[in-house]
Amino acid sequence: MAAIEELADSMRKPVPDPNSTIIFVSITLGLLLPQTQNRDGRLSSNFDMKENLIRYSEEMMENGLRKFGWSGMVQCILVSSAMYFDAQQSFMAIYSDDYPTWHCTDLTTCTSHSNICNIPKSSWAWDGPSSKTIISEFDLECSSSFITGLPQSSFFLGCFLGSFLLASLADTSLGRKNLLILSCFCMSLASIMIVFSTNVWTYSALKFLIAFSRSSVGTCVLVLLTEKVSTEWRFTVGIVEYLCFTLGYMALPGIAYLNRNSSWKSLYVWTSVPAICYSLFAHLFVTESPRWLLMQGREQEAMAMLTGISNYLVENDPNLTASLLKVPIVKQNSSIFQLYSSIAELFERSWALKRTVAIMVLGLWVGMVYFAMPLAVGNLGFDIYLAVVFYAFLEIPSCVATYFLENYRRKPSILAFAVASGICCILCAIVGTGLQVAKVGISLVAFFSVVTAYNVFLLYIIELFPTSVRNTTTSLVRQAVVFGNIFSPFFVSAGRKNDIFSYGLFGVVIISSSLALLCLPETIGIALCDTMDQQEIKDKISAPNV
Numbered sequence: 049m050a051a052i053e054e055l056a057d058s059m060r061k062p063v064p065d066p067n068s069t070i071i072f073v074s075i076t077l078g079l080l081l082p083q084t085q086n087r088d089g090r091l092s093s094n095f096d097m098k099e100n101l102i103r104y105s106e107e108m109m110e111n112g113l114r115k116f117g118w119s120g121m122v123q124c125i126l127v128s129s130a131m132y133f134d135a136q137q138s139f140m141a142i143y144s145d146d147y148p149t150w151h152c153t154d155l156t157t158c159t160s161h162s163n164i165c166n167i168p169k170s171s172w173a174w175d176g177p178s179s180k181t182i183i184s185e186f187d188l189e190c191s192s193s194f195i196t197g198l199p200q201s202s203f204f205l206g207c208f209l210g211s212f213l214l215a216s217l218a219d220t221s222l223g224r225k226n227l228l229i230l231s232c233f234c235m236s237l238a239s240i241m242i243v244f245s246t247n248v249w250t251y252s253a254l255k256f257l258i259a260f261s262r263s264s265v266g267t268c269v270l271v272l273l274t275e276k277v278s279t280e281w282r283f284t285v286g287i288v289e290y291l292c293f294t295l296g297y298m299a300l301p302g303i304a305y306l307n308r309n310s311s312w313k314s315l316y317v318w319t320s321v322p323a324i325c326y327s328l329f330a331h332l333f334v335t336e337s338p339r340w341l342l343m344q345g346r347e348q349e350a351m352a353m354l355t356g357i358s359n360y361l362v363e364n365d366p367n368l369t370a371s372l373l374k375v376p377i378v379k380q381n382s383s384i385f386q387l388y389s390s391i392a393e394l395f396e397r398s399w400a401l402k403r404t405v406a407i408m409v410l411g412l413w414v415g416m417v418y419f420a421m422p423l424a425v426g427n428l429g430f431d432i433y434l435a436v437v438f439y440a441f442l443e444i445p446s447c448v449a450t451y452f453l454e455n456y457r458r459k460p461s462i463l464a465f466a467v468a469s470g471i472c473c474i475l476c477a478i479v480g481t482g483l484q485v486a487k488v489g490i491s492l493v494a495f496f497s498v499v500t501a502y503n504v505f506l507l508y509i510i511e512l513f514p515t516s517v518r519n520t521t522t523s524l525v526r527q528a529v530v531f532g533n534i535f536s537p538f539f540v541s542a543g544r545k546n547d548i549f550s551y552g553l554f555g556v557v558i559i560s561s562s563l564a565l566l567c568l569p570e571t572i573g574i575a576l577c578d579t580m581d582q583q584e585i586k587d588k589i590s591a592p593n594v
Contacts, residue, residue: 120277124273124276124277124285125288125292126329126333126334127228127269127272127289127330128269128273128288129292129330130268130269130292130330131266131290131293131296132292132293133232133236133296133319133322134265134293134296135292135293135294135295135296136296136299136303137235137239137258137319138262139297139300139436140316140319141200141203142300142304142423142436143181143300143304143312143432144316145181145182145196146181146183147183147189148174148176148180149174150164150173150175151172151175152171152172153170153171154170154171156171157171158171158172164190165189176308176309177310179311179312179313180309180311180312181312182245182251185311186248186251188248191248193541195248197537198252199251200255201252201537202255202256203255203256203258203259204259204530204533204534205256205259206256206258206260206261207262207527207530208263208527208530208531208534209260209263210261210263211524211526211527211530212523212524214227214264216391217264223336223337223340223341224268224271224272224275224336225268225272225335225336225337226336227264228264228265228272228330228334229327229331229334231261231262231263231265232261232262232265232323232326232327232330233324233327234257234261235261236320236323236324237320238254238257238258238261239258239316239319239320239323241254241257242254242316243313243316243317263523264523266293267522268519269289270289270506270507270510270522271337271510271518271519272337273286273288273289274286275337275338275340275515275576284451286450286507287450287451290446290450290503291444294443294444297443298437298441298443301433301436301437301440303315303318303319304433336349339515339576340515342578343579391520393516393517394517394521399584399587400513400517400580403513403521403568404521406568407505407509407521408524408527408528409564410462410562411505411509411525411526411528411529411532412528412529412532412561413532413557413558413561414498414501414505414529414558415525415526415528415533416529416532416533416535416554416557417469417554418502418529420536420539420540420554421494421495421498422435422439422495423537423540424540424543424550425439427543428484428488430488438492439492442492442496442499446499446500446503447503449496449500450500450503453504456572457570457572458507458508458570458572459565459568461501461504462501462504462562462565463562463565465497465501465504466498466501466558466559466562467558467559468494468497469497469498469501469558470554470556470557470558470559472491472493472497472555473551473552473554473558475490475555476494476547477547477550477552477555491551494551494554498558508571509521509525511571511576512568514578514579514580514582514583515579516578516579517580518576539553539554574586
């Protein structure tokens with residue numbers, strides 16, 4: 049307590065500590081002075097000054113976040129819980145948009161092999177209530193593929209546009225916490241509104257709104273978690289996020305099974321009301337990223353956050369804590385005219401643009417295979433409830449595998465699992481329907497491999513970029529993933545006739561996309577940077593050692 053009071057007193061004093069003033073002036077001059085080279089081609093002392101100051105500021109931030117106590121775990125669980133509800137909205141269409149089973153009521157004109165579009169409607173009936181899915185309630189059983197596929201296409205379009213339009217809000221004006229809570233609340237509210245749909249057009253419009261709202265949830269959760277912990281805890285909190293997503297994925301078939309004799313609207317109610325309650329609870333108790341607060345020039349709030357997350361600074365080095373307030377941070381302009389400044393930063397620097405393109409190519413195909421394989425389980429002949437449960441269970445060992453990959457290099461890990469998944473997908477196409485058990489087993493190995501590759505990949509992109517553009521680049525990658533998923537239903541549909549067009553294609557594209565890793569650096573054990581200048585200098589420092 050005495051140390052805290054001493055720190056508070058020092059913060060209230062108008063005259064700063066002389067040592068802190070020296071630090072402040074040194075950092076300012078070091079960041080402003082141009083870089084020059086001596087006759088040997090080496091950077092001058094100005095570069096060395098920058099190097100030392102950047103390491104100093106990174107050390108202070110790492111020390112402030114190093115001790116991951118019970119309060120940090122509570123924050124981790126609170127933030128990650130948003131993925132539980134996000135997973136359910138992501139896979140809701142498996143049940144709400146499904147074709148329900150039917151039976152004949154007039155055996156003179158109807159048989160089990162009849163096409164219900166070619167026989168009188170009075171000669172057959174749905175199994176269960178007519179409102180079980182949107183197909184039966186909106187009389188879409190004989191509609192074109194465009195009409196029946198419109199809701200899911202609208203969903204993917206909403207994700208695509210939302211990822212683009214909302215990406216920079218978390219880096220500028222709103223911040224990670226506010227955008228996360230706002231996205232989750234709007235997603236849940238739209239899910240409640242969708243139960244009042246009276247036709248497929250209204251339903252599709254609200255599916256678009258749900259997707260548009262949820263497009264930032266996964267990005268904000270991942271970025272907020274990794275920025276609130278030190279390097280040594282980064283993989284651990286990422287595993288918690290994946291676990292919450294898996295739990296939501298696994299709970300959906302159970303909710304659907306309990307409501308199998310009810311309307312599709314029950315699914316949305318049972319998943320949306322808890323999500324609204326979570327949004328209100330998270331608004332009260334979830335804290336903002338200290339790194340983002342520093343980038344916005346809100347140093348005192350960042351310090352309050354650090355002392356709340358960890359007692360390391362107060363217990364071990366109060367002077368270091370006070371010095372952090374003196375580190376000049378380039379404050380981001382949050383006006384509407386500078387809303388997409390973080391995107392512009394990526395195009396201004398060649399190394400950033402190169403990384404962005406590479407991770408978007410990788411995310412496009414790895415993400416497409418990850419989300420398309422659960423949609424293709426119907427081609428394996430599984431029960432729709434058991435199929436989703438079985439695939440969801442595979443996410444748990446994948447999370448365990450991701451945890452043990454923490455101390456392994458990122459690029460070889462992604463490459464190994466992506467190639468393994470691709471080979472298994474190609475084998476699924478070759479095996480065909482002749483060996484049903486073998487095909488199912490191989491498909492499970494393929495799904496496990498792509499999930500693990502995708503998990504490590506999401507953590508890898510966090511380490512590639514500084515705080516100022518981290519949320520933006522993560523959103524761009526997720527946007528690429530969604531763009532790939534726009535085409536996945538067509539591949540899955542074509543795969544019902546020939547597996548070459550689904551599993552065969554999945555295998556080829558995921559193996560080919562792995563070549564993008566050649567354009568990216570290794571990031572294992574590297575502390576996160578806050579600005580583009582810091583990232584660029586750190587890359588130059590580490591380049592000779594790579």
